[in-house]
Amino acid sequence: MRLAREGSTQRPGPQRTTRIRTLHQGPGRDPNPWSPALPETPSPSTAAPAASRYADDFLAVVQTLPESRATIGCVVPAYNEEESIGQVLEALLAQTRLPDVIHVVVNNTTDRTVERAARFAGLHTVTDEHGGERFTEVFVHDIGENPDKKVGALNYGYTLVEGLDYLLGVDGDTVADPRAVEFLEAEIASDSRIGGISAIYSIDDRPFTGVVAPFLIAGQRAQFAAFNMQNMLRGRNMAVLGGQYSIFATRALRDAMAANRQTTPWVKDSEVEDSLLSLQIKSAGYLTKISARARADVGGMTTLNGLDAQQVKWNYGAIELMWPGQRGDTKGQPFHPNLRLRWFENLSMAVNALTRVLFLVLLAGSLSIDAFVFSPIWLVPPVVAVLLNLRTALSMQNRNWRDILFAVLILPAEVYMWIRLGHFVRAWTKFASRKQVDNWAAQAKAERGGGHAYLAPVLVALAAVVAMVAIWFQLTPVVQSSILWIGWPVLGVITVLQTLGMFGKLVRRHHGYRV
Structure with a gap:
């Protein structure tokens, strides 16, 4: 048997540990001469560098481990989107946080959407700024x-991504900022109570020229801005998770499906499938929010008939959800918290219609009998309205000179308000008629350039004016004076209340939000 000499060492291994064996027995020595001694205690001068090297090696190993992160499946429903689908996919592939998978679901298309989208099919690798x-x-x-x-x-897309953590819904004509997905994921992951978050929507007005299209786009941009700011100031609680660019927690979708005994998240019971799903997610106990930073440009309507069909469909669907009772498979939920803003919007539109019609009728009646007396106080409401429109325009992230002019020139905003009043009246008329109408088909037809239903409010208004003029001139001067004597004070009270409401919005803090 070979004895290890004192001071001899083992062959170097992964860890260089010196073991000493000795035959000498003295006080405090191990009685077993063959037992290995404890490692030598390193000196303070060598302990620090060794510990530092070990820490560096450990951190290097940790950095090579794969990171655990949530998974995002993107679903892009596309119908006749050959002009925009390429830009949509390019924007998705340029995101700082790429979705883990992107499914383009083309349906009922009659153009080259499939061919344009197919150019992007396959695996994509993107190198970031850190390599x-x-x-x-x-x-x-x-x-x-x-x-x-x-x-x-x-729903077809949902079946493809239901096993992932989040579903990102993107319309086939919506282009987002490069960090939109990153912001949406960070916000929805920050609170387990959030079931879905919508991006801040606007419309890119740069491609449009002429007169009608830029005017309509400017009106829609102002409409989006006011709606977005209103939701942000309500604690960023979003009544409608618009399908244009929204992220959903798949667990929230499953819970909403279970609570409503549905086999799919979206159902065609409502003209506004996004609003209905948002209500169901809210009722399942989740929050529905609007993002503070994620932005996306949606496709705007550039014709009067296209805008009319879209807005009537939206308004009709909202009324259907708001109204008590049940139409078909859609049950009204008038007291649902997500519909409070809808009630306020419809009440506001009704007041706007009433004040404008009353003013025109009373003005015409006063002029007809030389009883009109101008008062400068009537300039206060339009001045407050212009200031409110200007503040809304200044709150826009990507505002331009068109937005400013639309706000400060009274005529464009007033004309657009009359157009919106036409949509409002048409939606309520269709709802009251109880006639079953496919508003999806009507919108598709209008976007192709067909149909003239948008002219119906104008024709009705002209007929009403003719009727009122005929009736007015049949009245005696005493009756005419009595109507004016009562009508002007009533209009004055309504206008004062409406002006106070606008002033309240004008002075309300925006807390740094940009829409």
């Missing part, structure tokens, strides 16, 4: 003729 690589894969699905249209496409 790291990010991956995503694009799949294009042509589901052909689908009677459920966009709802069917969304």
Whole structure:
């Protein structure tokens, strides 16, 4: 048996530990001469560098471990989007946080949407500024003729991503800022109570020229800005998670489906499938929010008939959800918290219609009998309205000179308000008629340039004016004077209350929000 000499060491290994064996027995020595001694205690001068090297090696190993993060599946329903689908996919692939998978679901299309989208199919690798690589894969699905249209496409996409943590819904004409997905994910992951978050919507007005299209786009931009700011100032609680660019927690979708005994998240019971799903998510105990930073430009309506069809469909669907009782499979929920803003919007539109009609009728009646007396106090409401429109324009993130002119020139905003009043009247008229109408088909037809239903409010207004003029001149001067004597004070009271409401919005703090 070979004895280890005192001071001899083992062969170097991964950890250099010196073991000493000795035959010498003295006070405090191990009685077993063959037992290995404890490692030598390193001196303070060598302990620090060794610990530092060990820490550096440990951190290097940790950095090589794969990170655990949530998964995002993106669903892009597309119907006749050959002009925009390429830009949408390019914007998705340029995101700082790529979705883990992108499914383009083409339905009922009659153009080259499939061919344009197919150019992006396959695996995509993106190198970020730090040299790291990010991956995503694009799949294009042509589901052909689908009677459920966009709802069917969304539900088809949901079956493909339901196992992931989040579903990102993107319309086939919506282009987002490069950090939109990153912001949406960070916000929804920050609070487990959030079921869905919508981006801040606007419209890119740069591609449009002429007169009608830029005017309509400016009006829609102002409408989006006012709506977004109103939701932000309500604690960023969003009544409608618009399908244009919203992220949903798939657990919230599953809970909403279970609570409503549905096999799919979206149902075609309502003209506004996004509003209905938002109500269901809220009722399931989740929060519905608008993002503070994620932005997206949606496709705007550039024709009067296209804008009319879209707005009437939205308003009709909202009324259907608001109204007590049940129409078909849609049950009204008048007291749902997500519909309070809808009630306020409809009441505001009704007041706007009443004040304008009363003013025109009373003005015409006063002039007809030489009884009109101008008072400068009537300039206060339009001045407050202009200031409110200007503040809304200044709160826009990407405002331009068109937005400012639309706000400060009274005529454009007033004309757009009359157009919106036409949509409001048409939606309520269709709802009151109880006639079953496919507003999806009507919008598709209008976007193709067909139909003249948007002219109906104008014709009705002209007929009403003719009727009132005929009746007015049949009245005696005493009756005419009595109507004016009562009508002007009533209009004055309503206008004062409306002006106070606008002034309250004008002086309300925006807390730094940009829309």
